Amino acid sequence: MTAVDEVKIGGMGASRRRVEDNRFIRGKGNYVDDIVLPGMLHMEILRSPLAHARIKSIDASKAWAMPGVRLVLTGETMAARNLAWMPTLSYDTQAVLATDKVRFQGQEVACVIADDPYIAKDACEAIFVDYEPLPPIVNPMQSLADGAPLIRDDKENQSDNVIYDWEVGDREGTDRAFAQADLVSKIELHYPRSHPSPIECCGSIADFNRSTSKLTVYMTTQAPHIIRAAVALVAELPEQMIRIVSPDIGGGFGNKVPVYPGYVASILASILLERPVKWIEDRTGNLISTGFARDIYLHGELALRKDGRILGVRMKATADHGAFFSDAQPSKFKIGLMHSAFACYDIPNAHLLARGVYTNKAPGGVAYRCSFRVTEAMFFQERMVQAAADDLGMDQAEFRRVNFVRDDDFPHRTPWGFLTDSGQYSKCLDVGLEAIGYQDFLKEKEEAAKRGRLLGIGISTMTEPLGAGNSREYDILGIKMFDSAELKIHMTGKALLRTGAKSQGQGHETTWAQIVAHELGLPAEDILVEEGDTDTAPFGMGTYASRSTPVAGAAVAMVSRKIRAKARKIAAHLLEISEEDVEWELGRFYVRSQPERGVTIQECAMAAYSNMPDGMEPGLENVAYYDPPNLTWPFACYIVTVEVDPETGVWDVLRLVAVDDCGVRINPMIVEGQIMGGLTEAYAMANMQFITFDEYGNCIGSNFTDYLLPTAWETPGFELHEVVTPCPHHPIGAKGIGECAAVGGPAAFVNAVMDALKGTGTRNIDMPLFPDRVYEALQTGADVSGAPPVRIGEA
Amino acid sequence: MTSLFQEVSPGAAEDTPTRQITVTVNGESRTAVVEPRLVLAHLLRQAFHLTGTHTGCDTSNCGACTVLFDGTPVKSCTMFAVQADGHEVMTVEGLAGPSELHAIQEGFKEEHGLQCGFCTPGMMMASKALLEENPNPTEDEIRWALSGNLCRCTGYQNIVKAVMWAAKKLEDQ
Numbered sequence: 001m002t003a004v005d006e007v008k009i010g011g012m013g014a015s016r017r018r019v020e021d022n023r024f025i026r027g028k029g030n031y032v033d034d035i036v037l038p039g040m041l042h043m044e045i046l047r048s049p050l051a052h053a054r055i056k057s058i059d060a061s062k063a064w065a066m067p068g069v070r071l072v073l074t075g076e077t078m079a080a081r082n083l084a085w086m087p088t089l090s091y092d093t094q095a096v097l098a099t100d101k102v103r104f105q106g107q108e109v110a111c112v113i114a115d116d117p118y119i120a121k122d123a124c125e126a127i128f129v130d131y132e133p134l135p136p137i138v139n140p141m142q143s144l145a146d147g148a149p150l151i152r153d154d155k156e157n158q159s160d161n162v163i164y165d166w167e168v169g170d171r172e173g174t175d176r177a178f179a180q181a182d183l184v185s186k187i188e189l190h191y192p193r194s195h196p197s198p199i200e201c202c203g204s205i206a207d208f209n210r211s212t213s214k215l216t217v218y219m220t221t222q223a224p225h226i227i228r229a230a231v232a233l234v235a236e237l238p239e240q241m242i243r244i245v246s247p248d249i250g251g252g253f254g255n256k257v258p259v260y261p262g263y264v265a266s267i268l269a270s271i272l273l274e275r276p277v278k279w280i281e282d283r284t285g286n287l288i289s290t291g292f293a294r295d296i297y298l299h300g301e302l303a304l305r306k307d308g309r310i311l312g313v314r315m316k317a318t319a320d321h322g323a324f325f326s327d328a329q330p331s332k333f334k335i336g337l338m339h340s341a342f343a344c345y346d347i348p349n350a351h352l353l354a355r356g357v358y359t360n361k362a363p364g365g366v367a368y369r370c371s372f373r374v375t376e377a378m379f380f381q382e383r384m385v386q387a388a389a390d391d392l393g394m395d396q397a398e399f400r401r402v403n404f405v406r407d408d409d410f411p412h413r414t415p416w417g418f419l420t421d422s423g424q425y426s427k428c429l430d431v432g433l434e435a436i437g438y439q440d441f442l443k444e445k446e447e448a449a450k451r452g453r454l455l456g457i458g459i460s461t462m463t464e465p466l467g468a469g470n471s472r473e474y475d476i477l478g479i480k481m482f483d484s485a486e487l488k489i490h491m492t493g494k495a496l497l498r499t500g501a502k503s504q505g506q507g508h509e510t511t512w513a514q515i516v517a518h519e520l521g522l523p524a525e526d527i528l529v530e531e532g533d534t535d536t537a538p539f540g541m542g543t544y545a546s547r548s549t550p551v552a553g554a555a556v557a558m559v560s561r562k563i564r565a566k567a568r569k570i571a572a573h574l575l576e577i578s579e580e581d582v583e584w585e586l587g588r589f590y591v592r593s594q595p596e597r598g599v600t601i602q603e604c605a606m607a608a609y610s611n612m613p614d615g616m617e618p619g620l621e622n623v624a625y626y627d628p629p630n631l632t633w634p635f636a637c638y639i640v641t642v643e644v645d646p647e648t649g650v651w652d653v654l655r656l657v658a659v660d661d662c663g664v665r666i667n668p669m670i671v672e673g674q675i676m677g678g679l680t681e682a683y684a685m686a687n688m689q690f691i692t693f694d695e696y697g698n699c700i701g702s703n704f705t706d707y708l709l710p711t712a713w714e715t716p717g718f719e720l721h722e723v724v725t726p727c728p729h730h731p732i733g734a735k736g737i738g739e740c741a742a743v744g745g746p747a748a749f750v751n752a753v754m755d756a757l758k759g760t761g762t763r764n765i766d767m768p769l770f771p772d773r774v775y776e777a778l779q780t781g782a783d784v785s786g787a788p789p790v791r792i793g794e795a
Numbered sequence: 796m797t798s799l800f801q802e803v804s805p806g807a808a809e810d811t812p813t814r815q816i817t818v819t820v821n822g823e824s825r826t827a828v829v830e831p832r833l834v835l836a837h838l839l840r841q842a843f844h845l846t847g848t849h850t851g852c853d854t855s856n857c858g859a860c861t862v863l864f865d866g867t868p869v870k871s872c873t874m875f876a877v878q879a880d881g882h883e884v885m886t887v888e889g890l891a892g893p894s895e896l897h898a899i900q901e902g903f904k905e906e907h908g909l910q911c912g913f914c915t916p917g918m919m920m921a922s923k924a925l926l927e928e929n930p931n932p933t934e935d936e937i938r939w940a941l942s943g944n945l946c947r948c949t950g951y952q953n954i955v956k957a958v959m960w961a962a963k964k965l966e967d968q
Contacts, residue, residue, distance in 0.1 A: 017904055024912030025900040027847015027887030031913065034846035068804030115804040118832065199851040199859055199913045199947055250849070250913025251947050283852040505911030505948045669907050676950035677910065704856035704945070712951040713942035 003521070004587035010524030011517040011586075012732065015669035019509040019529070020248075029248040032203045032218050037276040040205065041070055043266050044120035045285060046110040046127050048102035051138075051360040051697020052149070053131035055098060060110060063123040068115040071273055072127070073265055075099035075109070083268060085154075086234050088326035089258060089476055092163070093155070094363060095324070096261040102131070103151055103323035104362050105699050106288030108261040113269045113277055136360040136697030137161070138788045140297060140318045143357040151323060151358040163325045163356035166334035169416050174303075174351035177312030181303035185388035190766045191376045192786050193295040193320070193361070193691045195287055195701070196368040197709060198504070200250025202290055203280040204263045206270035215271070216243045219263055222252045222502055223542025226476060228534045230259050235267060246532035252504035253681075254366035257328040257544050258291050287707055288699045291328070292361075292691060293368030295320040296335075296376045297787070300384045303349075308394050308402040312349035313342055313415060315380065319356045324363035328544070329372045330474045330481070336373025337465055339416035341381040344425055344463040344635065345403040350415030360697045369681055369742035371466050371545035378462040382747030386458070386754065387763055396751075397433055400461050401426055418465060420633045422725045424661065429461055431721050432637040432659040441641055454644040455654075456756025460748035461638075465631040466736030467550025476541070482627040483547070484538035485555035487516065487563055489620040491609040493602030495527045500540010501552035502532045506738060507670045508548065512556050514666050515732060519560030520567075520601050521587020538623050546736030549666065550727075555626035557731040562622040567604040570620075573613035574599045632727045632735035634662040638679070638748040644756040649775030651753050653683070653716040660740055661723040664733035674738045676718050682745020684710045686753075690768045695789040801828070816880035820845070821889030829876045835869075836860040838876035839886055847887035847916045851945070858944030861917035862886050868924040870943075887916035890923065898964040899923055899957070908957030910948030918944045922958045931962055 010016040023029050060072040075097040078084040085093045098109050110127050114120035137143045137151065143161040152158045178184060204219035215237055221227050224244040232239040249256060266279040281290070296319045303312040319335055321327065329336045335354040342350065367373065389399035404425040405412045412420045436457070445455040471480035484500040497512055513527035531537055540552060564584070571589035572579040575597060583592045590598030599607075608620035641654040658675055665671045681689075688708035691701035701707035726733030746767065753769050754762070761781030765773050773784045803811075817826045820843060827842045839845045839862065848871055851859035855873040862871045863885040871884075890897040899919050902908065909915040918941060925932060925940040932940065937958045938951065946954060 018907070020912065021904040021909060024909055024915050025896070025903050025919070026891075027845070027916045029847075029912050031846075031849070033840075033849075036844075067810070118830070119804060197947065198911070199857055199945060200849070200911070201851070249911060250851070251911040253947065283854065283857075507910070673907050673910060673949060673953060676952050677948045678950075680950035681947070703854050704852045705854055709856075709945050709947070711942040711945060712938040712954065715938075715951050718950065718952055 003585035006518060006586055009517045009521065011514055012664070012666055014514060014667065016510055016514060016524060016667055018507050020507065031200055031248045031250050032205060032220050033280050035205055035218050035247065037205060037207055040276040040278055041113050041115060041273065042117040042120050043111050043113045043269055043277050043279040044117060044124050045108050045262055046124040047285065047289065048098065048105060048107040048109050050102055050131055050133055051105040051136035052101070052103060052134040054101050054134060056130040056132055058110065059128040062126040063112055066119065066123045066126060068119040069112060069123045071113040071269055073097060073111040073269060078268070081268065083264065086259065086264060088324060089328045090325045091331065092325035094326050096264050100154060104360050105697050106285065106362060108289065111265045111269065113273065138359055138361060138693040138695065138697055140320050140357045140359065143359050151360060161358045163321055163358060164334045166354040167352065168339045169351035170349055171351050174312045174314055174349040177349040178303040178314070181311055182306040183304045183391060185302045185304055185384070185391040187300050187384055187387045187764055188783065189298045189300065189380055189383055189764060190785065190787050191294040191296050191379055192767055194293045194368060194685055194689045195691050195707065196253035196255035196293060196366065197287065197707070198251025198253055198255055201281040201283055201286040202256060202260060202262065204266045205276055205278045206267040207276040208270040208274060210274045214241050214243065215267065216245065217267060218245045218247055220249055220256045221246050222249070222256045222504060222544050224502060224532055224534050225500060225539050226479065226542060227259065229479060231267065234264065244534045246502050249504040254293065254368045254544055255291050256504065257366055258326060258364045260290055283704065284702045287691070288702045289362050291364035291366030292322070293366055294376055295365065298380045300380055302384055302388045304388055304392055308392060308399050310345060310347045310403050313347055315341065315352045317352065317354045319354065319365070320359050320361065321356050321365055322359055322361040322363035325356065326363045327365040328367065328476070330468060331477060332473060333372070336367065337371060338373045338377045340374055340414065340418055340465045341377035343414040343418055343420055344405060344461060346405045346409070347415045352416065361693060367545055369678060369739045371464060371468065371739060374464045375743045378464055378743050379747045382460040382462060383750060383764070386751045390758060396459055397429060397438065400429060400459065419630060420463060421630060421728050423463055423633060423635045424723055424725050425461065425635055428635055428637040428659045428661055428723045431723060432639045432657050435657045435719060435721055436639045436641065436655060452646065454646055454756040456642050456644065456752045456754070458640045458748045458750065458752030458755055459637070460744045460751060461636070462744045463633045463635040464740065464743050466546035466634060466739065467628060467632045468545050468547055469627060470629060471627045479541070481541050482625055483540040483551035483555050484623060484625045485552060485559045486538045486623040487559045487621065489563060489605045491606050493522065493526065493605045495522060496530065497527055497556065498530045498537045499552040499556060500538050501543045501548040503543060506543065506548060506674070507667070511666045511670060512553070515553060515556045516560050518732065519557055520564055522601060546739045549734050550632040550730060550736050551626055551628055553734060554628060554731050555624045558626055559622050559624035562624060563620060566620060567601055569616065570604045570607045570612060571599050574603065574607055629729045632663065632730060634660065634735040634737060634740050636660045636740045636744045638741065638745050640748040640752040642752040642756060644753060644774060646778055649771035649773070649778060651769065651774060655719065656716050657719045657721065658741060659721040659723060660737065661725050662737035662740065663725060663727040663730065663735035666734060671737050672720055675720060675741045678739060678741025679718055679745050680710060680715050681742040683716060683749060685746045686749035686767050686769055688768050692790045693788040700790050814877055816877055818879045819883040821885055831875065831877050833876045834872055835874045835876050835879050836871040839871060845886050845888050849913055849916060851913065856945065857914070858921065859914050859917045861920045861944060863920055863924060866924070866927070868921045887919060890919065898961040899926070901964065902957040902961035906953050906956040906960050908949060908954040914944060914946045918946065918954060922961065925958070926962055926965060930965060932958070
């Protein structure tokens with residue numbers, strides 16, 4: 001007998017076909033709206049048509065009188081149970097149903113619970129709300145202006161619209177660096193509001209059973225255990241009586257992390273009616289009220305030496321958080337991990353000032369396919385880097401290379417104090433430049449320019465912090481960010497694995513089994529993976545911020561090793577030797593001096609239930625809670641070439657090369673799928689995805705006719721390359737990957753278009769790079785802002 | 796009607812207009828009494844329990860609800876159930892018989908053409924319509940035929956490959 005062949009058992013490195021596909025391709029997924037419970041009622045939400053208004057009165061009598069209506073909830077009903085407001089994940093409060101004022105268009109005002117969703121919707125329309133309009137605020141400049149209306153007059157000690165002022169870095173040191181600079185490069189940027197828009201909207205089914213006092217909630221959540229804790233705290237229910245089930249989720253991208261009023265209202269409705277209550281959000285509700293992304297303004301400065309070295313960086317960021325500060329992010333950091341910017345560059349001095357403000361826009365800045373504001377950090381970084389290279393008259397690739405942290409300089413302390421541990425930045429860049437044919441393209445560009453054609457090339461290189469925690473630094477509402485895995489090996493050698501993470505398309509049912517196969521030699525197909533049910537899964541913080549593989553995936557490896565350690569003792573017993581004489585090869589223990597004498601892991605499993613050594617606890621089950629020593633730091637280089645039509649401002653992607661170093665790849669097929677998905681969202685952000693507001697606070701982008709998502713037709717093709725630098729602290733050397741391309745990608749597109757426009761005088765066009773904006777830049781040579789209120793012609 | 800009874804909301808029965816319709820769904824004739832305003836997607840999902848047809852946008856942009864209507868792909872969220880009276884509808888559940896897979900289903904799995912799976916049924920139905928009309932499509936033809944179906948996970952490249960995989964398999968059969 002020899003070790004099992006890891007490829008044959010679907011272990012690490014195998015592009016194993018996905019287990020979950022078997023149900024999805026048959027239309028047999030189990031999404032929240034597919035669940036039907038006996039006696040189930042349906043809830044719809046009445047939303048505010050106004051962005052800012054005082055509620056004078058609400059008359060729901062006509063709704064109550066409609067046949068089939070079972071319950072109408074208003075702010076008053078909620079307030080009577082102390083549920084009109086709920087705490088947010090950022091230590092603010094958020095209205096569940098409005099009592100005093102509405103503070104953004106689309107805010108939840110009332111809920112109707114009825115026999116079917118059509119009746120509920122009709123009844124919502126029969127509710128009369130008398131509003132007294134107030135002046136709306138749609139950007140931070142208005143918010144901070146003298147005499148601006150106070151949005152959060154519900155809060156004591158809140159005299160203006162500022163949420164926080166936050167500072168990090170060395171102000172004096174950075175000032176000195178700027179004083180010594182040969183050149184200071186400055187740029188003004190706005191990362192516009194966007195929305196994750198998974199194809200499945202949010203929803204929940206609350207099922208309170210009075211006879212058992214148990215509350216079961218099926219819901220679209222990426223973090224069911226956090227929700228259980230939140231429900232226990234907000235609804236004051238005992239935690240053991242709360243079961244949160246996250247069934248199949250039709251995409252998350254951060255949109256399904258926060259707690260939304262619809263969830264809370266459906267829970268209260270079920271408690272009051274003692275029947276299951278289903279709430280399925282419609283797309284407009286999803287777009288205008290749930291967690292948006294970005295909406296940050298930046299003034300950025302780089303202190304430069306003539307030879308290209310960056311001496312210092314200054315960032316001044318203003319974040320528009322909407323009406324409630326309900327970002328999902330680690331509590332220690334006010335503007336997420338914005339200060340992870342420039343982590344791949346060796347810069348001695350850095351200073352960041354951040355200010356958060358309230359506006360009359362939807363709340364809930366979520367990490368849309370990124371780790372807590374890292375998307376903005378890396379976009380600003382790479383736009384600043386390109387502008388600086390242009391200001392210096394230096395080649396943009398060379399400028400990056402000169403400033404990269406060197407391969408032999410790890411661990412490296414980043415400008416704002418993170419510790420990076422590994423990377424081959426120059427090598428990634430070289431792979432990318434060679435793949436795109438950099439020098440040839442520069443010649444082609446020059447030739448094309450002579451014929452009036454505008455070609456451009458954009459580069460974006462970045463390392464980003466993925467996989468919170470460690471728990472020393474990362475918590476949400478004080479709950480430490482670690483994760484977990486529980487592995488039960490049955491006597492026949494088959495296994496059940498559960499984790500505290502929750503897949504929304506990442507393929508955990510496939511890849512977690514591959515890690516167990518790698519550690520234990522059990523065939524991946526013998527391992528059933530379950531997630532998302534808080535009654536059965538071990539406690540974990542869920543899936544977002546690319547943390548599944550860095551944290552829960554590590555826990556899977558660690559619990560497998562615990563199992564292996566116990567199996568080793570059983571093997572020694574079965575082989576009648578001392579444990580020190582037992583050797584391991586994949587799937588099998590053997591006698592060191594007699595390799596042909598051995599027992600398989602499956603034989604050890606059987607013995608754990610039938611023939612364990614004296615004094616040993618029976619069974620072969622364990623659980624591991626993993627608290628990573630550091631974040632993981634994948635690196636990426638994205639290069640885009642474009643052609644801009646000078647007549648129309650329309651730009652087309654010619655080629656897109658992506659080089660990703662996410663460490664060891666568990667399932668290369670799935671990793672590449674994640675990268676391509678991220679690249680598409682990067683393209684979408686640069687090209688079309690845009691939620692804006694007019695001067696009245698109307699949300700422009702409230703359906704997929706206005707809020708554009710790329711189709712198969714526009715989306716460019718992808719050329720993928722890899723470099724592998726294993727993560728030094730992760731048990732299997734893996735790093736996060738799900739978000740890299742969405743984080744690093746947007747700057748590559750914008751840099752490419754700006755490169756095509758080099759020499760026109762325009763330093764920046766805010767995303768999305770709509771043709772009319774590019775055309776305007778070509779005509780005026782000025783920067784083009786995309787800040788709301790929306791300009792005529794864009795609505 | 797095969798059920799013994801259908802509960803209706805108190806007071807609603809006499810006021811609400813209804814109509815009896817018969818639709819051939821996945822080859823089986825099925826009858827239901829519906830309100831005229833009921834959309835086809837809800838008839839399929841709620842009355843016929845065929846939950847593979849998903850709704851994602853309500854405005855016929857996303858295509859998650861795509862079914863074949865007399866062989867033509869339509870968005871069942873923006874069509875009334877009564878419009879299907881006397882017609883044939885095929886949903887994802889009708890692509891293959893029990894314990895079988897259609898080549899398109901195999902292709903999506905083989906080429907990793909899905910991640911969260913929510914857009915997949917609509918995507919596959921649009922693909923089926925394409926391959927019936929054009930058994931050997933180019934990449935551009937596939938991208939155009941699927942441009943009414945949104946996917947947020949894959950970036951489409953593997954979906955294109957999946958359709959090509961299916962085309963080849965169907966050709967080989």
